[in-house]
Amino acid sequence: MNILPKTAAHTAATSAENDMRTGHETSPLLQVHGLRTEFVTETGIVRAVNDVDLTLHTGKVLGVVGESGSGKSVTARSIMRMVHSPGRIVAGEILFNGRDLRGLTTDEMRHIRGSEIAMVFQDPQSALNPVMSVGDQIAEALIVHGSDKRTARRRALELLEQVGIPDAERRVDEYPHQFSGGMRQRVVIAIALASSPKLLIADEPTTALDVTIQAQILRLLARLKDDVGVAVLMITHDMGVVAETCDDVAVMYGGRVVEHGPAEVIFARQEHPYTADLLKAMPRIDENGDGRRSQGLPAIPGAPPDPAALPPGCAFHPRCRLAEDQCRSDVPELSPRENGLRAAACWITERGDTIPPLEPADHTGRTTASGGRVTGIAVHPDEDTRGAGSDTSDSTGALQDLLVVDDLRVNVAADRRSLFGRPDPVYAVDGVSLSVAGGETLGLVGESGCGKSTLARTVVGINRPSSGSIRVGAGLVDASSPGGIQALQSTVQYVFQDPYASLNPRRTVRQSLDEALEMRGVPRSERAGESIELIRRVGLNEGHLDRYPHAFSGGQRQRIGIARALAVEPRVLICDEPVSALDVSIQAQIINLLETLRDDLGLGYLFIAHDLSVVRHLSDRVAVMYLGQIVETGPVEAVYSSPQHPYTVALMSSSPVPDTAVRDRERIVLTGDLPSPKDPPSGCRFRTRCPIGPLVHPERQICVEKEPALNTTPAGQRAACHFAGEMVLAPAS
Amino acid sequence: MATNTTTVNGPANGAGNVGAVPRPSARRSGGGAWQRYVSALKRPRGAVGAGLLALLILAAVLAPVLFPDGYDDQSSGALAGPSAGHWLGTDELGRDILARTVFGLRTDISLLLTAVPLSAAIGTLMGLAGVIARWLGTGMQRLLDIILGFPGLILGMTIVLVVGTGWLALFLSILVVGLPMFGRQARAGLLAEQEREYVLAARVLGVRKRTVMVRHVLPNIIDPIVVNASVFMVVAIFIEAGLSIVGLGIEPPVPSLGAMLNTGARYVEVHPAYIIGPGLVLLLLALGFTLLSDALNKAVLRR
Amino acid sequence: MLHDLWTGEIMIRFLLRRAPSVLLVIAATSVIAFLLPRLAPGDAAAAAAGPEATTEQIEAMRVEMGLDRPLVEQYFSWIGGLLTGDLGQSLQFNRPVSELIGDRIGSTLELTIAAMLILTVVGIGVGVFGGSARSRLSRLTADATNTLLLATPPFLAGLLLIIVLGVALPVLPISGEVAVLDDPVIGLQYLLLPAVALAVPMSAGVARLVQSSMHNVWQQDFVDLAVAKGVPRRRISIRHVVRNSLGPAVVALGMRFGDMLAGAVVIEMIFARNGIGQLAVTGVQNADYNLVQVIIVGAVLIAVLMQLMTEIALAGLDPRVRLGA
Secondary structure, three states: OOOOOOOOOOOHHHHHHHHOOOHHHOOOOEEEEEEEEEEEEOOEEEEEEEEEEEEEOOOOEEEEEOOOOOOHHHHHHHHOOOOOOOEEEEEEEEEEOOEEHHHOOHHHHHHHEOOOEEEEOOOOOOOOOOOOOHHHHHHHHHHOOOOOHHHHHHHHHHHHHHOOOOOHHHHOOOOHHHOOHHHHHHHHHHHHHOOOOOEEEEEOOOOOOOHHHHHHHHHHHHHHHHHHOOEEEEEEOOHHHHHHHOOEEEEEEOOEEEEEEEHHHHHHOOOOHHHHHHHHHOOOOOOOOOOOOOOOOOOOOOOOOOHHHOOOOOOOHHHOOOOOHHHHHOOOOOEEEOOOOEEEOOHHHHOOOOOOOOOOOOOOOOOOOOOOOOOOOOOOHHHOOOOOOOOOEOOOOOOEEEEEEEEEEEEOOOOOOEOOEOOOOOEEEEEEEEEEEOOOEEEEEOOOOOOHHHHHHHHOOOOOOOEEEEEEOOOOEEOOOOOHHHHHHHHEEEEOOOOOOOOOOOOOHHHHHHHHHHHHOOOHHHHHHHHHHHHHHOOOOHHHOOOOHHHOOHHHHHHHHHHHHHOOOOOEEEEEOOOOOOOHHHHHHHHHHHHHHHHHHOOEEEEEEOOHHHHHHHOOEEEEEEOOEEEEEEEHHHHHHOOOOHHHHHHHHHOOOOOHHHOOOOOOOOOOOOOOOOOOOOOOOOOOOOOOOOOOOOOOOHHHHOOOOOEEOOOOOEEOOOOOOOOOOOOOO | OHHHHOOOOOOOOOOOOOOOOOOOHHHOOOOOHHHHHHHHHHOHHHHHHHHHHHHHHHHHHOHHHHOOOOOOOOOOOOOOOOOOOOOOOEOOOOOEHHHHHHHHHHHHHHHHHHHHHHHHHHHHHHHOHHHOOHHHHHHHHHHHHHHHHOOHHHHHHHHHHHHOOOHHHHHHHHHHHHHHHHHHHHHHHHHHHHOOHHHHHHHHHOOOHHHHHHHHHHHHHHHHHHHHHHHHHHHHHHHHHHHHHOOOOOOOOOOOHHHHHHHHHHOOOOOOHHHHHHHHHHHHHHHHHHHHHHHHHHHHHOO | OOOOOOOHHHHHHHHHHHHHHHHHHHHHHHHHHHHHHHHOOOOHHHHHHOOOOOHHHHHHHHHHHOOOOOHHHHHHHHHHHHHOOOOOEOOOOOOEHHHHHHHHHHHHHHHHHHHHHHHHHHHHHHHHHHHHOOOHHHHHHHHHHHHHHHOOOHHHHHHHHHHHHHHHOOOOOOOOOOOOOOOHHHHHHHHHHHHHHHHHHHHHHHHHHHHHHHHHHHOOHHHHHHHHHOOOHHHHHHHHHHHHHHHHHHHHHHHHHHHHHHHHHHHHHHOOOOOHHHHHHHHHHOOOHHHHHHHHHHHHHHHHHHHHHHHHHHHHHOOOOOOOO
16 A cells, blocks of 8 residues: 655546556555545534545555544545534545545435445444345345336345345344344345445444354454455454454544554554553453563553643654653654655654653552542451461362352342233343352453343342342352341442443532442541542542532542442442543543552452453453343353353453454354343354354264353363363464 | 633643543533523523523513503503504503503413423422332323323413413413323333433442432433423413403403403404414513523523 | 234233223313313303293203212213213203204314324424434434424414415415315315424324334434345435334324314314314303313323323334333
8 A cells, every 4th residue: 555645636637547557556446535524513613534635546455444523434434425414524525436425416425335335334223224125225226326226126135135134035024123123224234235336335334233143253354354355444442453454444532543554564563662562451352361460561651631621742752751842842744654655644753763661550559649548448457367277268278269150140030020010020130159269350351241240239239139149248148048138249340331321411520429328327527528538549539529420430430439339348349331421541540449449448340241351351250141141151260261151262262452463363243132031042042143062063962962061171160061171272373 | 601611721631631532421511500591591592581481471470560551551542553542552441452462462371481490300209210210200291192192282271271260260271281201201201211320430439229219310300301402392382372262261351362362362353462462472571581482492401 | 013912812912901091081180171160160050041030940941950969970971971972952042952063073073083183294294304303404404493493382373374374375275174075176285384383383292202213213223233234324324213103103193182182272263164173162252061071081092092092002113112011
């Protein structure tokens, strides 16, 4: 890919000439020059996309990667000329096959959309018209470009088969709500491919999907790219997805492209500190796990800038550890590096300086502003004498269990009632046992619908268990016994996923903290002081106490949520996907905060996540859940290095790794979707999707007939599989 | 809204500034409830609506001052057209139509401002009854279903049959017709709020049920109820006028806007000006509430 | 709209599921209606017998009305009568209630059917116009018209129509009626003004719901997908936006049917139409309990059935709504 000097403005005429050439020298399919898109708001003009240049050749995949507010989605919409009001494209050219799309009439542009450029959207739940059959929606894409109804319908059927919808003949007349999320995204892709477009713009096509479904969709896109020969513009926030799918990468920050080049080159070495630091700040699933928990993650401070208030100079300078005076005043241009192989917009690297690797955060450092131990938060004495033979210690003898869940079942249909009796029970959690000790983290992973959140909510008493026991505290008091609920509330607290929903919008931070302090019995007069200590402990300051939640960013709100949970001096925190709603650069900050708090206060964590890399970084032990049951559990090193259950193997090999060096590794892509817990498969619940089960080996009737027990495997962890250990994780090449 | 958009600058330790993401939920305004109500009045519709209502309420309050002769002075000729002494003419008993219109407005406003808030309060309590006991909540919903089965005016006629015509019947009709609307709204709000994460967080902390209700649930369901009450004002005006116009309204000689339309309708061919006064005032009253409720809806509920 | 929900079995299951709550509302209404003469202040028999009745006459009336028997027995004999078509005797007219209602129901049916048609056409039409309007001016016009109509009660619209079209420019009759089936041309002339007066103000509520629902649908992702497919705006408007807003429109229409019955009472008074509404009003004014009881039960029955039909129609429009679930 050639990065042309800015002065060499390409005209439509020269592009047309380039078309005549052959081979490598063909002119790009899409060339964006100096694109600028603005939104007119009450408070002024917001420049969401600023001087963006992109180049994409036929048959290639260009990844545009950035965090929220970086302008990546607006760039995609600008190319389609689909920017929502009050946004408008104010400058630049969008050359598609040599024609400037900005110069087309509305009707000409409409003809290009769908037939030459198609788009796949983020959320398959809302991207399909609920009252139109999927067949009609695919056919419409052909009919509006001149196809007759019968041909369109026949082609719709073909397309459904092509994108891998089983039983397409029957399903073509069904409605979107009858399809699962992954299947809907396949339908959206079928719509996009209907008229064999030359360019496919995929705006976060897998962000709303689970990791095994994401692997299916990415594989489908790769196959279609080769079959159909379409160029793909892949918009994503996920460096892993970029590394796995893209030929070229453009990194966006604050509305500008800050770095740009072939994927292998960029993942090997970065020329912009933002790209470099972002890659460092991501936990890795293949992280080398020598003596873990020694170091925190290297974190980028601060938050991505508000596009309405971009800092002067380089937009990254307030968060950049290399920033100099020039960075604060002058905007760096995207300048070619390494003979035009790549480009970056940075004053520091432009003069040839290299970027030193971002160091892990000091473990006790920034986040504990007051330093040392905070008096408001009791440190339990037995932590200093870990493993000193307390009679409630678990068999490893190291730590004291503070939360023990035994054979828990939760019927989520129990609360629904109708006039004609109770509905059939639906066990979202079906026989789960686990324990969490002080100072350790148990990671709980699984896809959406596997019951991990129901489990967590049942532990803290939001849902009611149908059977099984929950015991808490140093004395392991049964939560259902008299007084057990008080023990539970003072021992176990909860950190919610969505920082925008977990704080009451009408109450100030102080009021939220006061409520929690009141529950601990802190007298009114002491609450102000305690609040200050709490808010400092999570990395904010007392100036924040009297503000309402809407004044804070997502990361800050998550800090407040953690402070509220800490206010009752709990011993165990249940963290329900605490970082999954946050930007990548913020995730590392919150992970570091959680780690610091755990180690300083000796907290035990039940850490729930779908992101295997985050779980690996933070956990001592891990449990993998599938359809209401734990299928594999054990020390994090054992499970990640030699997973024994085929589901664990599939999960790990499906997780994208932000490293182009391992993009060709063998992946196990599961077929189908998670079955409904209403009617789980007999025997082993995983058998309907298992790559080593009766699907592939029909003689393995044991999987249909007998439920596998969670047995200890030779590798050290426990796995619930009749053929545990048969499937091995392909080593990273 | 000005203070709602203030940003927090990043603290020295680098926790960052306000998120760059204009997420929809991030726009959900929090903080001072009054500011949002005040901001409704800054919208064009809110300003016009509130202005209209302020004028009408002022006129109603000052009626005895503006028309010292009262509404039942029969000293002039009957059914006279507009004149300097009687701007809108006189009615069938020779009473000044303008004076009766303003006193009629007084009757209407007194009904609205008592019956509607009471209906909202009782309806809300009925909707929240499920908090005390599940069966009570279900029972209340059934009761509200039954009331909802009655078309408004039929319900009014039923009440007239029991208590007879007069102020009380109008008051009760408005009160009862509003119950299902407020009750269902409150219940829907309650069910939605109970699932909110900040409510769950309070429960996990062990905050008492009643405290959770008062602190977290109620403040967040009051706003829609208030907005709905302003919408219901218009319905209430129509109920008063509807019952009056079929002759089941307030007892003469006390005027109400609907009662005047009732008698005025009989003389519409000979004295069309008769119904213009009460008709126009009724329209303005309803228009004022419509505009105000629009503005409140946008300013208070938009998230 | 032919999807697999439309089989007879599912419909029967739905009706069975809803039956308990519908029956509850109707049973409760019948009890309320039944208790009315007993709840009223004073002696119902005395009121029914008239102001100059002697004690014997009042006692005779009490026996005639069945007020001397135990309450439960009275209720079941009354409800049994209703179910077997014996609606009782009107006290003021001294004629069977069934006859009175039979004479008048045609007039009210004409009025409500005509008004419902106008309501549907105008409500959805104005709503779709406002919801698809792109220019500021047409949007403003739609909004302003809507707001004004929302604040106008049907009877006021009726009175205005009478003044303008009946008195100032006498083009249409403003009082009385001729059955449409007897003489369609004249009948429709008599019907037009009352039906317009009843329907047009109410159509504002429907229009507003349709409009705001369309505004929401325009923001949906699937509209973006349609744009990205290259679908022309007009087709998006009809196939995607309007189609998805019809559900709320049907709900809006169904909800307003009860209001329409109530509105008909007033409109019949103003336009001097001899319908059930007038009958009900004179019934209330003259404490004709036997008559009013039947009208109340009938009105609630019709309103509840309309709610049920709305739900069925909604399931027909939106495949996500499942009647059986």
